[in-house]
Amino acid sequence: MTEIIDGNAVASEIRDDLTDAIETLANAGSRPGLATVLMGDDPASETYVNMKQRDCEEVGIESVHVDVDGDAPAEELFDEIAALNENDDVHGYIVQAPVPDHVDYREVIRRVDPAKDVDGFHPENVGRLVAGDARFRPCTPHGVQKLLESAGVDLEGADVTIVGRSDIVGKPLANLLIQKAEDGNATVTVCHSRTQDLAAKTRSADVVVAAVGVPELVDGSMIDDGAVVIDVGVNRVDADTEKGYELVGDVEFESTKEKASAITPVPGGVGPMTRAMLLYNTVKAASLQEGVDVDL
Ligand code: NDP
Missing domain, CATH: 3.40.50.10860 (Leucine Dehydrogenase, chain A, domain 1)
Structure with a gap:
């Protein structure tokens, strides 16, 4: 039975934990x-x-x-x-x-x-992240880490393929997952538009993260049996709905679900986590600036 990783539920837990920290502040x-x-x-x-x-x-x-x-x-x-x-x-x-x-x-x-750079995009914060001393983890990669943790994925020694090398998702996530840390220690392959034989790279992975911006680029034929699939993509495609469009991810959900052991939906997967981690970074920023220790 494939686990559908519920980003709304995990984000809600994170917000609850933040409430305690906000009370301490x-x-x-x-x-x-x-x-x-x-x-x-x-x-x-x-x-x-x-x-x-x-x-x-x-x-x-x-x-x-x-x-x-x-x-x-x-x-x-x-x-x-x-x-x-x-x-x-x-x-x-x-x-x-x-x-x-x-x-x-x-x-x-x-x-x-x-x-105050709660996005974590300033060169100083990028450098600190790469050096293993992150002040603020960028929100989307941090959210992906929390989703993997919630699904009980053991990253130590796992092969992770990330499709996409943007400064806001692919690159920082790769840097986080290779850190010598409890939520790191993975072996990471980063793919992009010039990668040859993308399917071979995704098929050999225990965890696939798609952050591409191409609707349903990754499908079930590109996934190993039992892999964990995180879909960062949010794409508007024309559809016969009230708004005239619907949101789809970078992963073709139905065929991938057949193969994966766990998968995030779109919407309701990574999106709510990105928002929750922005609140997390804001509370962390306040704690650092005010000199008040909070439990994060
Ligand atoms: P970018 O456009 O900055 O980066 C996309 C990456 O995908 C690039 O590295 C690009 O390669 C690569 N790529 C494009 N086409 C292919 C292909 N056919 N095969 C392999 N790689 C390819 O996008 P972002 O990282 O900003 O966003 C990615 C997706 O995630 C989007 O759908 C965006 O809306 C979504 N997103 C969702 C968030 C959320 O909270 N859920 C937050 C941020 C983004 P190259 O570098 O060679 O051009």
């Missing part, structure tokens, strides 16, 4: 604060930002939102970033990607105070 006179910055009016980004604000309210994190006009010069965004770096009530913040074309996203990331 409150007893010490501090309330964690997260800011979201949105430049422009991309509808998908607006939805993501609204969800993050709602998540904060639910667990008792103070949330602040900053809008920057999409046509404004980059300096206007940089000024908002500088102000957030100085604001003691904001322990962490994210600049929602993508930013407009005239703004250099790398420069945006470089300007974020690394201590």
Whole structure:
């Protein structure tokens, strides 16, 4: 019987644990604060930002939102970033990607105070992660680790194939899973658009993580019997629904479920975990900045 890994349930447990940590901070006179910055009016980004604000309210994190006009010069965004770096009530913040074309996203990331970089994208935080001394684990890879833990996957010596090498998912996840650590110690293969014979690489893996952005690229024929499959992908495909589309992952669910021992669904798998881990990083940022030990 294939286990369907329930991301909503695991995310809810993480939020419950955070409530205790937030109470500890409150007893010490501090309330964690997260800011979201949105430049422009991309509808998908607006939805993501609204969800993050709602998540904060639910667990008792103070949330602040900053809008920057999409046509404004980059300096206007940089000024908002500088102000957030100085604001003691904001322990962490994210600049929602993508930013407009005239703004250099790398420069945006470089300007974020690394201590408030709850996405974990600043070069200092990337370097610390690679060195095995992560301050903030990027939210999606961290969420994948928590899902593997919840499914009881023993990563020690396991062969993991990650499809996708992006800076926000594939690369940091590979770095985390090869760490000499309880939730690491795996042997990791990272695939991308130039990889030859992708199916051979996924078929030889105990764990396959798909983070590609290509609907249903991975199917059951590419999976070994009993493998664990984590589907990071979120793709809108045209469908005869009220909204005119439906969300599908990078994994073809039905055929893969036949082969896998455990698999995440889309939606309801990695997505809720990414959101929960942002709250986690915000609480961690508050704990570090306020000098209050919390149990995370
Ligand atoms: P990117 O577009 O940044 O990276 C995609 C990666 O997939 C690249 O490394 C690319 O290779 C590789 N790739 C593309 N086509 C193929 C192919 N045919 N065979 C093998 N590799 C291929 O995407 P992200 O990492 O940002 O996102 C990946 C997916 O995950 C998307 O669907 C996104 O929406 C979703 N996502 C979901 C999140 C969640 O919370 N659930 C969070 C973040 C992302 P190359 O480098 O050579 O171009």
